[in-house]
Amino acid sequence: xxxxxxxxxxxxxxxxxxxxxxxxxxxxxxxxxxxxxxxxxxxxxxxxxxxxxxxxxxxxxxxxxxxxxxxxxxxxxxxxxxxxxxxxxxxxxxxxxxxxxxxxxxxxxxxxxxxxxxxxxxxxxxxxxxxxxxxxxxxxxxxxxxxxxxxxxxxxxxxxxxxxxxxxxxxxxxxxxxxxxxxxxxxxxxxxxxxxxxxxxxxxxxxxxxxxxxxxxxxxxxxxxxxxxxxxxxxxxxxxxxxxxxxxxxxxxxxxxxxxxxxxxxxxxxxxxxxxxxxxxxxxxxxxxxxxxxxxxxxxxxxxxxxxxxxxxxxxxxxxxxxxxxxxxxxxxxxxxxxxxxxxxxxxxxxxxxxxxxxxxxxxxxxxxxxxxxxxxxxxxxxxxxxxxxxxxxxxxxxxxxxxxxxxxxxxxxxxxxxxxxxxxxxxxxxxxxxxxxxxxxxxxxxxxxxxxxx
Numbered sequence: 001x002x003x004x005x006x007x008x009x010x011x012x013x014x015x016x017x018x019x020x021x022x023x024x025x026x027x028x029x030x031x032x033x034x035x036x037x038x039x040x041x042x043x044x045x046x047x048x049x050x051x052x053x054x055x056x057x058x059x060x061x062x063x064x065x066x067x068x069x070x071x072x073x074x075x076x077x078x079x080x081x082x083x084x085x086x087x088x089x090x091x092x093x094x095x096x097x098x099x100x101x102x103x104x105x106x107x108x109x110x111x112x113x114x115x116x117x118x119x120x121x122x123x124x125x126x127x128x129x130x131x132x133x134x135x136x137x138x139x140x141x142x143x144x145x146x147x148x149x150x151x152x153x154x155x156x157x158x159x160x161x162x163x164x165x166x167x168x169x170x171x172x173x174x175x176x177x178x179x180x181x182x183x184x185x186x187x188x189x190x191x192x193x194x195x196x197x198x199x200x201x202x203x204x205x206x207x208x209x210x211x212x213x214x215x216x217x218x219x220x221x222x223x224x225x226x227x228x229x230x231x232x233x234x235x236x237x238x239x240x241x242x243x244x245x246x247x248x249x250x251x252x253x254x255x256x257x258x259x260x261x262x263x264x265x266x267x268x269x270x271x272x273x274x275x276x277x278x279x280x281x282x283x284x285x286x287x288x289x290x291x292x293x294x295x296x297x298x299x300x301x302x303x304x305x306x307x308x309x310x311x312x313x314x315x316x317x318x319x320x321x322x323x324x325x326x327x328x329x330x331x332x333x334x335x336x337x338x339x340x341x342x343x344x345x346x347x348x349x350x351x352x353x354x355x356x357x358x359x360x361x362x363x364x365x366x367x368x369x370x371x372x373x374x375x376x377x378x379x380x381x382x383x384x385x386x387x388x389x390x391x392x393x394x395x396x397x398x399x400x401x402x403x404x405x406x407x408x409x410x411x412x413x414x415x416x417x418x419x420x421x422x423x424x425x426x427x428x429x430x431x432x433x434x435x436x437x438x439x440x441x442x443x444x445x446x447x448x449x450x451x452x453x454x455x
Contacts, residue, residue, distance in 0.1 A: 005032045005342060008091055008105035010081045012038035014324045015304030016111035018331020024071040026339055034074045037081050039096055041066050044134055047324055048388055052137040054181035055413045059138050061400035064393050081112060082436050083276040083443035086297050090447045094436055102450055107299040107338055112271035114305035114322060115432050123244035125429040128264040131178050136431050142417045144182055147260060152193045162258035164200045167249050169241055170265035171207030173359055178265055179205040180361040183233055189415040203233040208240040216357055220367045220374050227365050264428060270306040278440035282308035290349035292334045303330040312351040325355060358384035
């Protein structure tokens with residue numbers, strides 16, 4: 001009996017979902033079996049997470065169901081890949097119930113994305129909040145509103161002041177948008193708390209880099225910094241975190257800020273899954289060729305944040321930056337290359353020139369650089385939201401997002417906590433599990449152990 005080729009896609013981010021959708025459209029059901037490994041059966045539109053945290057958008061509006069496609073036929077394994085044995089062609093998966101299962105494949109597309117980069121800062125993973133998942137964004141909104149509630153109820157001036165100070169680490173797009181959007185949340189909410197002095201609410205945005213969002217260029221970077229300063233957000237550059245505690249944060253310049261809210265958005269690194277392959281990497285990302293194929297390995301492709309895909313548009317030794325813009329296009333392109341492999345056709349290299357950058361600072365504030373054109377204010381806001389809206393994959397998601405934007409603009413926010421904030425706090429360590437991954441030797445030993453009875 002002739003069996004169908006097994007295509008395994010790891011990760012349901014922009015890259016993984018783009019690949020799966022293309023495979024479903026271009027392959028007939030009889031040509032191949034498609035399997036997707038992901039803890040969640042949705043694709044998260046990550047750039048809009050700050051708007052979920054600030055209450056402008058509901059969580060469901062940026063969680064795009066994988067089962068809505070008319071051509072949906074992909075088998076979904078609810079879990080995360082923790083190791084890959086390239087020789088045996090086996091992917092080791094930890095399901096959401098902590099069961100370890102082996103999935104065999106003929107072709108594998110590795111798009112596991114990235115995880116938060118935390119360094120070895122004392123207390124960071126125990127006391128900082130992240131902004132990488134939908135649960136973290138929803139949880140962070142509850143936490144920020146709860147700080148206003150607790151400060152309002154407190155008669156202790158020191159506690160009140162510490163609960164009304166917020167620290168965001170990371171001057172990239174995620175950190176800047178998070179600080180801007182959440183500052184608007186607290187600024188709007190404080191009007192409903194007559195016992196609170198609005199001047200006590202202080203937001204700090206810090207980054208070790210000398211410039212804010214350097215990719216935007218000096219002019220737009222300065223404009224963004226001026227907008228934040230006008231809102232009362234204190235921006236400190238050339239500064240990071242020395243250590244973190246439950247009720248205070250120490251900066252590397254010696255300042256100690258009493259706070260119950262430390263938000264960490266200072267960059268990402270490739271998923272630890274890549275290290276389990278024992279293959280060559282470039283700054284932690286899997287070294288692949290322009291066709292997104294792993295040299296020397298049959299049927300192994302990698303893309304997105306976890307792969308160092310050569311940037312043919314820039315040339316030299318440049319690799320594509322870990323952005324949604326590249327991941328979406330790489331997903332479709334790698335699917336075409338997988339199909340070409342199935343049909344014994346030549347692979348084609350990935351080439352894409354950046355279309356520009358957009359930064360939504362909330363309200364009417366934004367800075368954008370589409371096709372190299374620098375925009376500010378309403379024009380930049382229109383471009384930023386127009387780009388995000390058009391990039392949403394389903395019409396249902398577009399309708400939800402547009403409705404949310406309209407309702408928020410007309411009616412504002414009710415500043416309601418939804419119950420995610422429990423007595424037991426959930427910090428960085430509770431949302432990402434870097435200790436779950438296997439070493440290359442552990443992967444081979446596990447596969448050999450589970451495979452031996454079948455021989």
